[in-house]
Amino acid sequence: MPPQRPGNALPFLLLTAFRVLIDELHVHLAEVGHPDLRPAHGFAMQMINRGGSISDLGRRLGVSKQAASKTVTGLEHLGYVQRIPSATDQRQIEVALTARGVEALTVSGEILNRLRNEWAARVGEREMTLVEDALAQLGRPDGLERIVGWLGA
Known part of the structure; x- marks a missing residue:
């Protein structure tokens, strides 16, 4: 059995894997005609896709109405x-x-599906499913709404 990592390693492992995945997503998005999209845009667009006003968007993202309006203006220009x-x-x-x-x-969804499958090919489908299942149990149903404001976006 491999030695257990210290608890403070977990957030960095999760964040690093997340960053690698999102960076790779944006490389592919740029290749297919979306070079100006940034990670914060993706979060905002997910919330905008649910419908509502700028105030609703701000609440969902955990940011002020002014910050949500600025994000919308940027996405409008793009x-x-x-x-x-x-x-x-x-x-x-x-x-x-x-x-x-x-x-x-x-x-983005298609690219993320492809990247997920590439990761599964590297670590094994069984292991990938175990990671996904564990993260689903440890996370929260409202995780996407809570993460953006917490990150300060």
Whole structure:
């Protein structure tokens, strides 16, 4: 049995693996026409895809309305999102993905599936499934919403 790593190694192992995966994702995204997307954009686009206003986005990301608005403005300039009048409240503006935004999320999912399979080929499918299952048990259902604001994005 290999020696147990100290507990302080775990966060760095998780963060390093996450960083490698996301960096590789963005290399591939750039190759298929999305060179300006950044990791924070991906988190925001996931939340925008759920619908709602800039205020809703800010709450989901754990950031101020001003920070959410700045993110939306940046994504608008890149062609990934658009502001549209609310169907239920004429005072409110909602944010929605454009066709380019939907395509970027779709391609991201395909790339991440491919990268996951490459990792499984390296460590073994059984081991990969064990890691995924363990992380699913240890995480939280609202993990994506909680992580972005916590990271300070």
